[in-house]
Amino acid sequence: MDGTFNENDLSRVVEADRAHIWHHLIQHKPFETNDPRIIVEGKGMRVWDQKGKEHLDAVSGGVWTVNVGYGRESIAKAVYDQLMKLCYFANSAGSIPGSIFAEKLIEKMPGMSRVYYTNSGSEANEKAFKLVRQIAHKRYGGKKTKILYRDRDYHGSTLATMSAGGQDERTVQYGPFAPDFVRVPHCMEYRKHELDGAPEENFGEWAADQIEEVILREGPDTVGALCLEPVTAGGGVIEAPEGYWQRVQEICKKYDVLLHIDEVVCGVGRTGTWFGYQQYGVKPDFVTMAKGVASGYAAIACMVTTEEVFNMFKDDADDPLNYFRDISTFGGCTAGPAAAIENMRIIEDENLLGNCAAMGDRMTGNLRALMEKHKVIGDVRGKGLFLGAELVADRATKEPAPEKLTQAVVADCMAQGVIIGATNRSVPGRNNTLCFSPALIATADDIDQITDAVDGALGRVFG
Numbered sequence: 001m002d003g004t005f006n007e008n009d010l011s012r013v014v015e016a017d018r019a020h021i022w023h024h025l026i027q028h029k030p031f032e033t034n035d036p037r038i039i040v041e042g043k044g045m046r047v048w049d050q051k052g053k054e055h056l057d058a059v060s061g062g063v064w065t066v067n068v069g070y071g072r073e074s075i076a077k078a079v080y081d082q083l084m085k086l087c088y089f090a091n092s093a094g095s096i097p098g099s100i101f102a103e104k105l106i107e108k109m110p111g112m113s114r115v116y117y118t119n120s121g122s123e124a125n126e127k128a129f130k131l132v133r134q135i136a137h138k139r140y141g142g143k144k145t146k147i148l149y150r151d152r153d154y155h156g157s158t159l160a161t162m163s164a165g166g167q168d169e170r171t172v173q174y175g176p177f178a179p180d181f182v183r184v185p186h187c188m189e190y191r192k193h194e195l196d197g198a199p200e201e202n203f204g205e206w207a208a209d210q211i212e213e214v215i216l217r218e219g220p221d222t223v224g225a226l227c228l229e230p231v232t233a234g235g236g237v238i239e240a241p242e243g244y245w246q247r248v249q250e251i252c253k254k255y256d257v258l259l260h261i262d263e264v265v266c267g268v269g270r271t272g273t274w275f276g277y278q279q280y281g282v283k284p285d286f287v288t289m290a291k292g293v294a295s296g297y298a299a300i301a302c303m304v305t306t307e308e309v310f311n312m313f314k315d316d317a318d319d320p321l322n323y324f325r326d327i328s329t330f331g332g333c334t335a336g337p338a339a340a341i342e343n344m345r346i347i348e349d350e351n352l353l354g355n356c357a358a359m360g361d362r363m364t365g366n367l368r369a370l371m372e373k374h375k376v377i378g379d380v381r382g383k384g385l386f387l388g389a390e391l392v393a394d395r396a397t398k399e400p401a402p403e404k405l406t407q408a409v410v411a412d413c414m415a416q417g418v419i420i421g422a423t424n425r426s427v428p429g430r431n432n433t434l435c436f437s438p439a440l441i442a443t444a445d446d447i448d449q450i451t452d453a454v455d456g457a458l459g460r461v462f463g
Contacts, residue, residue, distance in 0.1 A: 122156025237388025300336025
């Protein structure tokens, strides 16, 4: 892999893209005068565009997905072999890779027992929402239909998951939304001054107590579930403060509220453990996952639950409505679990969880060193190789840095050949956090190259 291409080699592809592709999260007006970027190849931590320019990818495919890096021949071969044997059969029947991966996955998730395959994180979350609603009708006379979600959290782009969307710029202009989704406050200690009544001490417990207040306001007999990200992703890379998760678990148990942990971003190694919730001793009722499950080598997502929840849907076999009447067409694809099995093997054999923790510590240290150098960095936070640096115009007031300047830092890094991210169309006036999620294979040199690029960009953009 040398990344060498002639500039005109892919001119037809560029024009086809410009004429026909509707890209994600992008305003297309600039493509009338500028070429869209085409990513042509990837190897390890690096990708090459249509001009042959090499980039170090610090966001794992743009959206926290390619956890084991690009060019894994063993995963490609596992997918090929499986497709030649059986590409698909609806998940009303089983498959060999589906069964084997489910067994391996459950081994990593003590307390969980059942895997429901879907095609995306949004869909996996919708399945959990549907289960909560069906349980409300089966067990609670149609009550307990309300699902709580947290400010700044994100659970998907369908209408139902946007109903549980805590990022207002993602949901504006797309309503009306589904009823009985209720927001609870965020747990971001750096911006606790924006929450009425937030204390200086024990903020984590206080933030969790705000969930209890919402439950009491809505009525405990109406609240069926609480859906949370273990580390808030696109809302600013927010790790809950000490005391938060223990209190959340107590509240859910107290009010018979099912706990749904959305691991679409954090799952399968991103934080240095198999799942983010395992960092905090939480025992969920539902866990959803997607992105890193197969590192983007095939589409796969899962909704995982407990035997207790599963048993609610088979307690009366004579009732024709007493099962989960749901299907996901591409949940029957066999390439996903085939890729996921090999992806899991790589993570284990190469000790990528350990590397994630070690390189996460290094990157956190590097970013905190930059914080000493650049006053524009107000906060550094995250877990493992899932980190954020919030940019501010003034450290004392914590006034957010202008979004255009935050994006200018991203653009400067891109010009240097390093791809980083930033909160994008998330919280109004709060799209000011740089986001980092390099692959779990990152080396110390990779980490240093990423933070060196950020150092230079901050100096040029902010002076």
